[in-house]
Amino acid sequence: MIPGGFFSFFYTFEPQYIFITLTSDTNNMKYFYLLVLLFLFNDAYSQCEGDRYKTEIFSEYSVSSDILYGSNTNIYNIEEDLLMDVYEPVGDTESQRALIIFAHGGSFVVGDKADTGMVLIGSDFAKMGYVTASINYRLGLTTNLILNLPDSLDALAAIIRGVHDMKAAIRWFKKDVAEGNNQYNIDADKILLAGFSAGGFIVLHQAYLDEESEWPILDDAILGVDGGIDGNSGNAGYDTEFIGGLNLAGAIGDTSWIKPGDEPMMSTHGTDDDVVPYGSEMLSFSLGAMVIDIAMVHGSSSVHQQLNNVGVPNCFTTWEGQGHVPESDLGPYYDTTYVKSRNFFASLLCDEEINCEYEELVNSVNDEIALNDLGIYPNPFNDKITIANDKSIDIDAIELYNIKGQLLKNWTGNHTQLNVADINKGMYFLRIITSKQDVLVVKLVK
Secondary structure, eight states: OOTTOGGGGGGTTHHHHHHHHHHOOSHHHHHHHHHHHHHHHHHHHHTTTSSTTTSOOOSOEEEEEEEEEEEEEOTTSOEEEEEEEEEEETTOOOSSEEEEEEEOOSTTTSOOTTSHHHHHHHHHHHTTTOEEEEEOOOOOOOOBTTTTBOOHHHHHHHHHHHHHHHHHHHHHHHHHHHTTOOTTOEEEEEEEEEEETHHHHHHHHHHHOOOTTTSOOOOTTSTTOOSTTTOSSSOTTSOOOOSEEEEESOEESOGGGOOTTOOOEEEEEETTOSSSOSSEEEEEEEETTEEEEEEEEEEHHHHHHHHHHHTOOEEEEEETTOOSOGGGGOSHHHHHHHHHHHHHHHHHHTTOOOOOOOOOOSSOOOOOOOGGGOEEEOSSOSSEEEEEOTTOOOEEEEEEEETTSOEEEEEESOOSEEEOTTOOSSEEEEEEEETTOOEEEEEEEO
């Protein structure tokens, strides 16, 4: 929750007016301090007078890979380094830039900071003048030993680990600024968050599960969730404030956590999402004819309704008839979300009325490979998984992961059938990587 309400961060210079009035002894000194104040104020908003944050004003970007931002215990009781990739526009001279921190999707089991979609959106926003960071967070779910499926406690613990890691990333940048380094030239008061699927869960819980009284008390035996609301993932002593978020197909555990004055949010969600509910429904997994209920969650539609109820500025796009994160195809849905989130974020940064509208992009992304053209069946599977590749998509690698994020099998090149007779019953993720490094992740059950 942002102290003082949503727009409080736009008035950070107000105390300086008070300072001038109370401590200046002469008119000359008053004018001197007033000029300094106006210079600082104009510098803060000069970025919004041009095209920064509103169009791609830079043609190139650079990336710093594998920056260590923290560490914490994972589900294997091993201290895991937390890494991020940071994108910057090439040739930028601005010293106080807005920052967006992205969290990838993958059901808390798979996914990586350098997945194709993360590279694309990170670089796209960098070319608009942002600094962007794509983080890795701790993956894996502890599971019910009988069914090899997670329960509600497993799901909650995975979300908390992700939230703790996101908080450590925010604190890393604020620490870097506070200690006088500011190696990425960011404005620590202009931090935005964005998450996709599992990353959307992280952003929503980071934003709204923000009071000690709401924070769940978990058993000490659950690994990597200690440290209370702040967690132990690193950079203690710095706040985790941010000014707004982007949630694609995420959900929250309780909409009552959303209160007046909380962070603004932009969300998108498909009405036919069979992974994360569009509204308020039971999150469940299918195991053949049997459906295993995990936990009641509240998808983007319910989040949007509650934000409206309590008066928090927000944008929401419903993808009628679409499934889980249609933006992942990097085609027209990505284009639309990219433009809308660009407008939404610029509204927050430039003290403008919230803009949820779409405008045509001149340089839209071409959807050269439609991964949804791949048919993967049966699901549930038995001894074999069939891949129908009617469009002759060139596949580099195929990987099969269990729910803990462990790689069980991998194949190189194109395959029409995968032999999985030796795999136990349970839920799995099939990850297909094309020659152009497009990635498709499919949830399967045996």
